[in-house]
Amino acid sequence: xxxxxxxxxxxxxxxxxxxxxxxxxxxxxxxxxxxxxxxxxxxxxxxxxxxxxxxxxxxxxxxxxxxxxxxxxxxxxxxxxxxxxxxxxxxxxxxxxxxxxxxxxxxx
Numbered sequence: 001x002x003x004x005x006x007x008x009x010x011x012x013x014x015x016x017x018x019x020x021x022x023x024x025x026x027x028x029x030x031x032x033x034x035x036x037x038x039x040x041x042x043x044x045x046x047x048x049x050x051x052x053x054x055x056x057x058x059x060x061x062x063x064x065x066x067x068x069x070x071x072x073x074x075x076x077x078x079x080x081x082x083x084x085x086x087x088x089x090x091x092x093x094x095x096x097x098x099x100x101x102x103x104x105x106x107x108x
Contacts, residue, residue: 016041016070018049018088018100025086025105026053026078033077035059037088037100039070047097049088053078062091070097078107 016039026033035051035058048062049072059074078084087102 014041015096015098016043017098018070018072020086020088020100020103022103022105025103026076026084026107027105029078029081029107031077032075035074035076035086037061037072037097039097041070042068043070043097044068044092044095046092047095048072048091049097049099050091051076052087052089053084055087058086060091072097081107083107 018037018039021036021038024034024036037049045066045068048060050060051058051074058076058078061072061074064073083104083106085102085104088099090097090099
């Protein structure tokens, strides 16, 4: 008797590695900047990220429209000049859009 295995939709989608678009990061304290995470291929419709600077909440890409395109966006303001580690945490452990590596930025 043949063995059949059912796969969920999330298992069928290939993982897509996210990348911060460095040129879109905050550059100046007190001025709002657009933060973009992009990747290749199609991603789960509800894939989103919480963005943090030095562990403190900046923005959530879920505040923007949902889409299967591999582009996520949010707007953030960093209040004070300094060096910051920007990180992203997936909003769901089952999403196929994987978090980008942390980046370090300098804000004037």
